[in-house]
Amino acid sequence: MGEVWKIDRREFFRVTGTAGGGLMLAVYLPDRPWNPSPDAPLQPNVFVRIDENGGVTVWVGKADMGQGVRTSLPMIVADELDADWSRVSVVQADADPHKYGPQITVGSSSVRGGAWTPLRKAGASAREMLVAAAAARWKVPAASCRTERGYVYRTGSKQRLGYGALADAAHELTVPSDPRLKSPADFRLIGTSPPQVDVHDKVCGRTKYGIDVRVPGMRFATVVHPPEFGGSVKTVDATRARQVAGVRDVVQIPTGVAVVADNTWAAFEGAKALDVQWNPGFRMSSAGISSHFRDVARAAPVVGRSDGDADAALAKAAKRIEATYEAPYLAHATMEPMNCTAHVRADGAEVWAPTQNPQGTQGTTARITGFRSDKVTVHVMHLGCGWGRRSRTDFVEDAVHLSKKLGQPVQVTWTREEDMRHDQYRPAALVSFAGGVDAAGRLVALKALVVSQPISANGKGRAGDVDRNAVDGIMTTRYAIPNFRVAYGLPDVGVPTGHWRSVGPSQNIFVFESFIDELAHAAGRDPVDFRHDLVADQPRQRRVLEVVAKNSGWGKPLAGGHAHGIAMHEDKGTVVAQVAEVSLEHGKPRVHHVWCAVDAGQVIHPGIVHQQMAGAVAAGLTAALYQEITLDDGRVVQGNFDTYKMMRIDEMPLVDVDIVMSDAPPGGVGEPGVPPIAPAVTNALFALTGTRVRSLPLRPDILRSTQQA
Amino acid sequence: MASFTLRVNGVSHDVDVDPRTPLLWVIRDVVGLTGTKYGCGISQCGACTVHMNGQSVHSCQVPVSVAANAHITTIEGLSPDVTHPLQKAWIAEEVPQCGYCQSGMLMTAAALLQAHPHPTDADIDDVMSRNICRCGTYDRIRRAIHRAAKEA
Ligand code: FES
Ligand code: FES
Secondary structure, eight states: OOSEEEOOHHHHHHHHSSOOOSEEEEEOOOOOOSSOOTTOOOOOOEEEEEOTTSOEEEEEOOOOSSSOHHHHHHHHHHHHHTOOGGGEEEEEOOBOTTTSOOOOOOTTHHHHTTTHHHHHHHHHHHHHHHHHHHHHHHTSOGGGEEEETTEEEETTSSOEEEHHHHHHHHHTSOOOSSOOOOOGGGOSSTTSOOOOTTHHHHTTTOOOBGGGOOOTTOEEEEEEOOSSTTOEEEEEEOHHHHHSTTEEEEEEETTEEEEEESSHHHHHHHHHTOEEEEEOOOOOOHHHHHHHHHHHHHSOOEEEEEESOHHHHHHHOSEEEEEEEEEOBBOOOOSSOOEEEEEEOSSOEEEEEOOSOHHHHHHHHHHHHOOOGGGEEEEEOBOSOOTTGGGSOHHHHHHHHHHHHHTSOEEEEOOHHHHHHTOOBBOOEEEEEEEEEOTTSOEEEEEEEEEEOOSOTTSOOOTTOOOHHHHTTTTTOOSOOSEEEEEEEOOOOOOOBOOOTTOTHHHHHHHHHHHHHHHHHHTTOOHHHHHHHHTTTOHHHHHHHHHHHHHHTTTSOOSTTEEEEEEEEEETTEEEEEEEEEEEETTEEEEEEEEEEEEOSSOSOHHHHHHHHHHHHHHHHHHHHHOOBOEETTEEOOOSTTTSOOOOGGGOOEEEEEEOOOSSOOOOOSSTTSTTHHHHHHHHHHHHHSOOOOBSSOOHHHHHHHHHO | OEEEEEEETTEEEEEEEOTTSBHHHIIIIIIOOOSSOOSOSSSSSOTTEEEETTEEEETTSSBHHHHTTSEEEOGGGSOTTSOSHHHHHHHHTTOOSSOTTHHHHHHHHHHHHHHOSSOOHHHHHHHHTTSOOTTOOHHHHHHHHHHHHHHO
């Protein structure tokens, strides 16, 4: 079986729950989930149907959290198919590993993770089958047929046949094993920005997110979790909670204490009135964690990469500098707080979840209920932001445990405070550098030592490993550094950690691109020129650097009190460079304008790339300006947007996005724009004030002190 | 518990809840209109914005007892057929990403246009900074408001 095959009506009904007919194809996308099961069978994860009326439906098993996958994946099929885009509809698939393959949507993997070619083949195969059916009907060779917008035309005549009229006949034919793919010059949809699906629903409140699920007989609930990570319930006094109007029940479940009510607010009020004694869990405070990181940095680290001889080259360098940087824990703070709705029945379970991980949700539900996974249906709801948070299933556990105990459908919604205090955090990091430049101002040696937790539910890792995420962005740099060593120190800290939009590079590119800037200044070089040397043999990098420098007017004089800073990054097959124009207003950094040059390889939907880059700038800038999660005796201090601030429209810079074309395969666009903005801004602040920002979030007071100095 | 009559999008609903229950949760969980969203519950994010007698309010802060008998408009009632100039502009500018904040954004923007039919960037900053968009759609929100003002 290749990547594309035909399925019959029965099979089609089984997987999509829809009566079939017409031309029905299944596609296998070899996407790589974070925890692939090694012996997973080849499961289709996309279905394409051309019905008798010429409608094209694409079933995708992907959570759309705003990165437009529901638009871009079908566009790939539709282009090769020469479909009429206005006749293409998209259906979000429910989770079932017996029907669909891995469906996790993280790591900007959706288009990039192997979807490109199979989807093109699916469209091209269907097109060839429709052409063959038309050719047979006209009794002409296939070569004298061409296709356009949902029709097969007979060349040299006025005859045409709609795909709908051909679909049944096409389904009788063999799927071509090697369909001819278009050359990129012939793409008609790919590279354009047709309206995204769902926009209409999103502007009238009709889109159903997880929190909007309403099931007959459903109760509303919330769960209070142990305030210290790894803690547990000792005793519960629910007397006062039960007196709250609208509260129906208080139930202890393995993950915490649930309050069940007639509406969500009554549940929240009940939760406030609970008197729970907790068994302790992880107890450290932020200051203690930070000094522990310093101790780990002094202990013997594990070397992850060693090119040349960094020590020897440093000793001989014309100029040497050292610096230590810190980045904080961050919460995801998705706009829609964690929630899940579950109905555990005697014979099976149904779960409605805003999840990036449908199969994990199914597995978790099966484990808790004891049902076989084919007795568990997962409805993938729209996500009010994903950012990686929804690839874990802790919030699913709450709802499933509770529904199992109650024997009725229940929706568990976390308060914003619970959401912020029981996240899987972007790991904090301590990174020390030593670097040297030669007399000509070229980077000759660099040593980096990263101390940061791996990503895991309990925050722990394996001694002796170099954690891939913790060093990502530094160890994986494309910069040509002749003598380069990267080492890693594993802390022992019980803060749960998770994938946070762009993962390791979200902290590492801040520290790395800042230190590269320090080295450029130490060498007396222009930061763009200095980077040009480092990417001399990387054509994609060179291009984005040139484009962003040109667009931003790099090196030209700016308005008084304004300065530019630059940073760049490559990840998920996409190269991004950003220049930020910054000033100080009343001692506070103000980012006026950001120029972003991005080479994302073959671009499916430029509109989505623009959206993602602007959103990435907002995400990275928000974190840089405002955000940190701190711990006091193991308890997360921040709880809501008053203490974990979000950037708002009045601080949003102008973002100019320039898509640099290349013939690389499609790269991810959800994440790679996030990491460079923080160092672009802090590098600009250095140019402006002479103060080097070496920890985030930005503390304006350190800038003020130098201004006055 | 107490009984109240709520007038939401021109339809009356009799509800029986604790008088302190915020309008947000009555609209979502009792009346059953889920377009209005919960984001923070403390008047920080604006996801819950609705109009009460034509004024935009954070419905997470308005007890149902105060909202009773007032004219409430939610996103579902902004226009009968998605033709409010802001909705059309939102579609034309492809504003939404995940979309979760957008009900609140639209309701805040609608109140803004009522007060300032041709808002300046400063007016937009002033009023729209009551709302948070985690996806960072701010630049398009600004463009869409200007477009709606022009085309209204
Ligand atoms: S939920 Fe009301 S302002 Fe955030
Ligand atoms: S569009 Fe996602 S929060 Fe605004």
